[in-house]
Amino acid sequence: xxxxxxxxxxxxxxxxxxxxxxxxxxxxxxxxxxxxxxxxxxxxxxxxxxxxxxxxxxxxxxxxxxxxxxxxxxxxxxxxxxxxxxxxxxxxxxxxxxxxxxxxxxxxxxxxxxxxxxxxxxxxxxxxxxxxxxxxxxxxxxxxxxxxxxxxxxxxxxxxxxxxxxxxxxxxxxxxxxxxxxxxxxxxxxxxxxxxxxxxxxxxxxxxxxxxxxxxxxxxxxxxxxxxxxxxxxxxxxxxxxxxxxxxxxxxxxxxxxxxxxxxxxxxxxxxxxxxxxxxxxxxxxxxxxxxxxxxxxxxxxxxxxxxxxxxxxxxxxxxxxxxxxxxxxxxxxxxxxxxxxxxxxxxxxxxxxxxxxxxxxxxxxxxxxxxxxxxxxxxxxxxxxxxxxxxxxxxxxxxxxxxxxxxxxxxxxxxxxxxxxxxxxxxxxxxxxxxxxxxxxxxxxxxxxxxxxxxxxxxxxxxxxxxxxxxxxxxxxxxxxxxxxxxxxxxxxxxxxxxxxxxxxxxxxxxxxxxxxxxxxxxxxxxxxxxxxxxxxxxxxxxxxxxxxxxxxxxxxxxxxxx
Numbered sequence: 001x002x003x004x005x006x007x008x009x010x011x012x013x014x015x016x017x018x019x020x021x022x023x024x025x026x027x028x029x030x031x032x033x034x035x036x037x038x039x040x041x042x043x044x045x046x047x048x049x050x051x052x053x054x055x056x057x058x059x060x061x062x063x064x065x066x067x068x069x070x071x072x073x074x075x076x077x078x079x080x081x082x083x084x085x086x087x088x089x090x091x092x093x094x095x096x097x098x099x100x101x102x103x104x105x106x107x108x109x110x111x112x113x114x115x116x117x118x119x120x121x122x123x124x125x126x127x128x129x130x131x132x133x134x135x136x137x138x139x140x141x142x143x144x145x146x147x148x149x150x151x152x153x154x155x156x157x158x159x160x161x162x163x164x165x166x167x168x169x170x171x172x173x174x175x176x177x178x179x180x181x182x183x184x185x186x187x188x189x190x191x192x193x194x195x196x197x198x199x200x201x202x203x204x205x206x207x208x209x210x211x212x213x214x215x216x217x218x219x220x221x222x223x224x225x226x227x228x229x230x231x232x233x234x235x236x237x238x239x240x241x242x243x244x245x246x247x248x249x250x251x252x253x254x255x256x257x258x259x260x261x262x263x264x265x266x267x268x269x270x271x272x273x274x275x276x277x278x279x280x281x282x283x284x285x286x287x288x289x290x291x292x293x294x295x296x297x298x299x300x301x302x303x304x305x306x307x308x309x310x311x312x313x314x315x316x317x318x319x320x321x322x323x324x325x326x327x328x329x330x331x332x333x334x335x336x337x338x339x340x341x342x343x344x345x346x347x348x349x350x351x352x353x354x355x356x357x358x359x360x361x362x363x364x365x366x367x368x369x370x371x372x373x374x375x376x377x378x379x380x381x382x383x384x385x386x387x388x389x390x391x392x393x394x395x396x397x398x399x400x401x402x403x404x405x406x407x408x409x410x411x412x413x414x415x416x417x418x419x420x421x422x423x424x425x426x427x428x429x430x431x432x433x434x435x436x437x438x439x440x441x442x443x444x445x446x447x448x449x450x451x452x453x454x455x456x457x458x459x460x461x462x463x464x465x466x467x468x469x470x471x472x473x474x475x476x477x478x479x480x481x482x483x484x485x486x487x488x489x490x491x492x493x494x495x496x497x498x499x500x501x502x503x504x505x506x507x508x509x510x511x512x513x514x515x516x517x518x519x520x521x522x523x524x525x526x527x528x529x530x531x532x533x534x535x536x537x538x539x540x541x542x543x544x545x546x547x548x549x550x551x552x553x554x555x556x557x558x559x560x561x562x563x564x
Contacts (some may be wrong), residue, residue: 012161013112016076019103020065022207023080025217029206032201032218037202040195040223042186043229049255049318050195051069053090057097058203060087060385073113077104085284085291087385089316090255092196094282094293095141096203098132099125101284105515115162119152126150131283132196134275139184147176148204163345168209175199178224193226253278253297255318258380260290262310270309277302302523304555305381312380346370348447349394350438351387352402353412355380356554359521366438370396377405377431377554384411388418398447400454401425404434431521431554432462434560464489464511466503466560485558500558501534507561509541515563516546521552522559534559 030037030051037051064083070076080103102125107113114122126149130136151172152458155165180185180194187194206217213522247546256278262286271283278296285291291314296302299317306312348369352363360373374390376382382390387408391399399421405411406429416423424447428434440457441450469484480486487495487507495506508518520538522531535549552560 011063013114013120015112016070018071018162019076019080020062020209023058023065025215026057026061026153026203026206027062027201029209029219029221030058031055033199033221036223037195037199039196042195043191044190049090050092054096054196054199054203056089056091056389057084060084060101069076074104074107074110077107080104081255085289085392086259086314086383088291088293089257091280091282091293092199093286094257094291095106095129095132095145095196096200097291098129098284099145101125101128113535114156115160115165116153116156118162119156119165121150123153124150128284132271132282132378134271134281134283134539137184139180139182139187140194141200142177143180143183144173144194144197144200148173148200150391152182163211165183166204166211170201170204170208173197174203174224176338177201178227181226187226190271193223193266198223206213213339219543243361253295254299255295255353256292256299256302256316257291257293258284258306258315259305259313260292260306260310261313262290263288263289265290265309270527274302277305284520295500298557307380307555314383314386315375315380316386317375330394346374346394346396347443348398348400348441348450349396349398349447350402350441351390351394352434352438353382353404353408354434354554356424356524356552358520358551358553359435361429362435362550362552363438366435367441370441370443371438377556380555381405381408381411384414384418387412387415391415391419391421391423394421396421398422399424400441400447400451402428402429402434402437404428407431422447426451426455426458428458430461430465430470431560432459432463432519435519435562436461436564453539460564461491462511462515462557462563464507464563465557466500466559466561467557487561501530501537504534504559504561508538508547511563512542512545515542515545517562517564518542518547519562519564520547522549523557524553524555526551526558 018549034055036245038049041050057472061080061083064079065076070080081100084100088094088097099122103121103173105124106121110334126146129145137140148169152165152169154166176192180197202221205221209215209217222358235453267283267285267290270290274283274292275292278294280295283290284291292306294302318543348370350367350372352373353376354360354373354375355361355375363371363373372390372394373383391401401415403409409427409429412425426437428437437454437458439452465488467486469480469482469486471482473480484496484501485498485503489502489507489511494510495503495505497503508529512518520534531549531551535547538549554560
């Protein structure tokens with residue numbers, strides 16, 4: 001089935017080209033209406049990012065589909081489902097991904113599918129979406145997805161074509177969105193409809209527009225007036241001012257999203273465990289790949305839990321209290337809400353990958369206000385999309401990207417080709433090298449001058465680490481047993497000991513010859529007393545070198561050490 005046949009409105013069979021066209025138009029619609037979706041975002045947290053998260057998730061699906069176009073409906077649907085899971089951002093993004101999972105399951109192995117089978121896929125997706133949430137709430141995106149899927153299945157039974165089915169379910173979605181305040185008290189109190197449900201309705205409206213040959217989905221689709229609120233409900237407006245003022249007193253914690261890659265992963269067990277870490281848990285995936293979304297007050301424990309199950313990637317941790325403050329400010333000024341801070345433009349910005357609150361603070365301070373840390377490191381590699389989002393959010397058209405880990409360099413090198421910004425990647429392979437680079441940054445220098453100076457500084461650092469072996473292995477020609485404490489310098493094993501401080505002493509003794517400054521960054525498990533002992537022990541064997549200690553808070557490494 002060709003795109004031209006769809007434009008004529010007679011689609012009775014759907015292939016990969018048509019699927020891609022529908023999703024592209026839906027993505028365009030969400031992007032065009034993103035600010036209004038954000039403005040309505042009060043549940044589960046009023047942080048103004050539902051539209052942004054849905055748009056980024058859908059954009060990734062479209063981009064991946066366009067990279068590998070296919071007329072095979074099953075193959076196209078499978079690629080969409082996988083890219084949706086990998087790229088899903090926030091609660092709304094991960095729930096949206098289940099819609100694509102359902103369609104993919106129905107379309108598997110099929111060159112073309114009927115509108116009736118597409119409807120069945122939507123229903124399977126709605127069921128998967130409910131299953132992904134431990135405590136599903138009505139009056140949300142879930143409700144709108146279920147109601148529209150049921151209507152699609154019902155109408156498809158009449159033998160209707162694609163455009164006819166979409167027209168019916170778009171109208172159904174609008175009605176379902178308008179009713180959400182009658183099902184969820186927080187929406188009624190705020191005087192708005194559910195933002196995620198509205199976003200889904202917008203997506204379907206964009207798909208309908210292209211199916212009817214009326215456009216490419218970039219139209220404005222106003223939100224319906226909320227039913228069941230006191231006074232006259234109004235379409236297309238934000239939350240009530242009294243609600244806005246009240247929510248600023250609440251504490252919401254951190255929106256935490258990451259992927260686990262492993263073997264024999266139990267999605268149901270992981271979902272149940274995730275609910276113990278925070279609110280708004282959404283968990284989806286399979287035995288090899290699981291994505292987690294949750295709102296903990298402290299993201300550390302759930303990240304550690306995930307790391308115990310497999311390799312982590314695509315970690316995003318957002319401060320929802322800051323986002324809520326931004327959302328409230330936007331509501332009070334009656335301007336479209338953005339989910340990020342409105343920061344002044346810079347000549348050059350820096351994006352640096354690291355893990356640990358202390359390290360993040362050092363990067364931010366050393367960058368003189370120009371550096372934005374992004375969470376990542378060993379077992380927590382950010383994706384290309386994560387790096388790209390951070391670069392796009394940076395307050396400059398010139399960005400220096402510091403991967404700070406050998407496993408992240410390849411992903412970082414792809415970013416410059418994906419953005420219109422001038423992005424320079426300094427191939428830092430350790431956090432220590434990244435810190436040396438950012439300390440060499442000058443806000444008054446040109447981009448080229450900073451790249452040169454920062455690269456030179458990064459190259460002048462030796463990087464040491466103290467960590468625990470997680471399995472039996474051979475490292476630098478030495479047999480290591482699981483549980484051994486290892487001291488490494490520039491990746492080479494220099495000592496194994498029974499405890500971390502002894503390993504630190506041996507490392508400093510061996511690597512301190514030409515160093516003038518030794519900076520020790522303590523890991524997440526080191527308290528003040530242990531840190532003081534480590535500093536004293538290192539000073540005793542450091543010779544003439546000056547020794548400094550910083551509470552890094554990084555996972556996996558008891559110590560990271562920079563020899564300069």
